[in-house]
Amino acid sequence: MLEYSFPLFRPPSEANNIIIQVTLGCSYNNCSFCSMYKTKSYQVRNLEDIQKDIESLALSYPDATKVFLADGDALSLKNEQLLTILKQLQKLFVKLRRVSLYASAQNILNKSKKELEALVENKLNLIYYGVETGSDTVLKKITKGVSQSEIINSLNLAHEAGMKISATVILGIGGDKYSNLHIKESAKVINSTKVNYLSTLQLGLEEDTKEIFYKHFNDFNMLDDYQLLHEQKNFLKLLNPSNKIIFRSNHASNALHLAGILPKNKNRLIQELEQALLLGKTAFVSNTFRGF
Ligand code: SF4
Structure with a gap:
């Protein structure tokens, strides 16, 4: 019987899909605002154990079409291991259409374009990527370990x-x-870059990250919901993507839920934000339904 190693995280859009842990924790595990894997050491799971999990899940869910590979950055695996896993997934889930995982700039830049293409050919065709910020100053303060140019280069690759x-x-x-x-x-x-989906969430700091976060970011002052919605409005105003982006701000942390397609719905989204800012708190999602 398959047993997950907790805590286990997955994107909201993967809620109804097969989840297979191929690594545990995060290979970087050093972003000062993130508490997700602080209780776990990074490790690559034994290939035989992963293969047993795939067999067991394929027996229970033979018609599954989507698989998410956990934990924090499964793209940290060597291509050879990933390809072995992807080939077994395709063999046992005959209707498989999509494999996805969390990926970082470091993971992507550690692979060649050819290696990434080989993964796509084997159905690893969606990555979840935390940009967090594009500012080099802020990236340093949150100890993200990458620069803006590395983010842009990795997304383009x-x-x-x-x-x-x-x-x-x-x-x-x-x-x-x-x-x-x-x-x-x-x-x-x-x-x-050419991202296909974009979401904004609001910063929330868990108690166990605050000390380390403020140590590196000693001139940080938290914004309130009004200021955050102003940020979001300014962000949308500056977005001029050359491709179609499906935009969402429907995370549990968000004071206002927005959904649209960029650039087509940009003005409508900005108007919704302006309206909410005029109405004030009554237009915001109640704290009862927020993730804090
Ligand atoms: S790379 Fe992602 S999972 Fe790892 S520490 Fe940073 S935010 Fe957390």
């Missing part, structure tokens, strides 16, 4: 290899001092 990209930007991660810079540089990242 993944796109050129044929991967679809679902990216997230965190509102409020620059605090009040770097808010404008955060928004301007994050929009630059999105406008310089």
